[in-house]
Amino acid sequence: MDIVSKRKWYFFISALILIPGILSLMIPPWINPGIDFSSGSAIEIGFADEVLEDDVRAVLGELGHSDARIQRLASDTVFVRMQELKEGELPKIIAALTSGVGTVRGVPQVDTVSAEVAGETVRNAIIAVSIAAMGILFFITWSFRHIPNSFRYGVAALLALGHDVLIIVGIFSILGKAIDLEVNAMFIVGLLAVAGYSVNDTIVVFDRIRENVARNIDRPFGESVNISIMESMGRSLGTSLTTLFALLALLLIGGSTLREFLLVLMIGVLAGTYSSIFIASQFLVMWNRGELGRFFRLVTLRRPRVAGNS
Incomplete structure (x- = not known):
């Protein structure tokens, strides 16, 4: 199965999932904050x-x-x-x-x-997520330092994580407007847990890519990525399904206090499994083949033309 060649479809599917959430985030209030982030x-x-x-x-x-x-x-x-x-x-x-x-x-x-304490909670949440993101970037870059362009692996992992977080926030924004679902401190805890799970799942795939690239240097990078995905997909799907069953059981028998936390984890597990296989790895292939550079050059060249025509 050639997964890498169909990467445009994976980005298209992600766009279909992300766009409704992004549109919802643009409509105030962008989320429905609980007392932890407002007051109460x-x-x-x-x-x-x-x-x-x-x-x-x-x-x-x-x-x-x-x-x-x-x-x-x-x-x-x-x-x-x-x-x-x-x-x-x-x-x-x-x-x-x-x-x-x-x-x-x-x-x-x-x-x-109070409102002041709620504001401080928001600031602390932003700081916590930012520190976690920077830590992930440096850790992955350092862990893959023995292979060329190790920084790309860290950026790709962060991109996949951002993809997962945006899906979660977008869904909660929609649910906040539809069924008055609140975002509280447990939501931030859930996001940090999802960050760990998503990055762990991504590293499993990246580690297999590292091994396959080292074994056969002459093999095209896209082919090595495709082989690595096929070899690690069973493990990723098995781990995700097992986790989802446990979370579903907790959601059914747990109280309302844990509902938002468990919902964040369930969405994050699904999004993290998808992004580690179909987003992060494909991003590496695009960067390796120079497709990202061509895309940014195309965007840069179009801007002067638009300005000149106006």
Whole structure:
């Protein structure tokens, strides 16, 4: 099977997946931020008797907190996340829950995230992702230093990672507008986990490329890449399917708190498997054959013509 020769189709498929997400990101709000990135309050409420999430949600809705997110920690304990509480509002909520749901025996935890703290969380998230990306670039470049153009492998891995992250963010942007899915701190944790998984999957393919190139220097690079993909595809697909089954089980039995995290991982595993085989490796072939240089030269030459015609 000649995978390398069909690389234009793989980029076309990626474009079909990426474009809807990019268009959604261009429509404000580009994502639906949770309280970790906007502001809000998180409350743990203990009741004297067993309670149901729907009953708590109904009472909070009557108080103007219909957007509150409720997770049942135990039969008599719930965890509530809502917009930032105003001064003196918590006693009113407790009184309403006592009247409408059951006796509240205590509120062991109340956390409020202000707008300033939320802004700092956003900055820290950006810094964390940026540091991870730079670390990946330097690590792969150093690991492949004994072969020509090792820097290309690091850039290709980052390109594949950017491809995966953009797919995830785009899908969450669409889901945020469609079903009000929020992006919280677990989303960033999921992105960092996806970064590790995606790069690991890419390195598996790159390592096989390195071995095949070293064994037969005279073989065309595209042919070595194609052989390497075929040799590593079974391992990549097997690992991805096993991971997906485990994540699906967690998604079905886990609580709502882990939903965004698991969804990020599931999308990331699928995108990472695809990009390591059909994006990162093909990017290396294009760079090796000079196709990237011809593309950029073509773009550069067209700009003066457009300016001259105008």
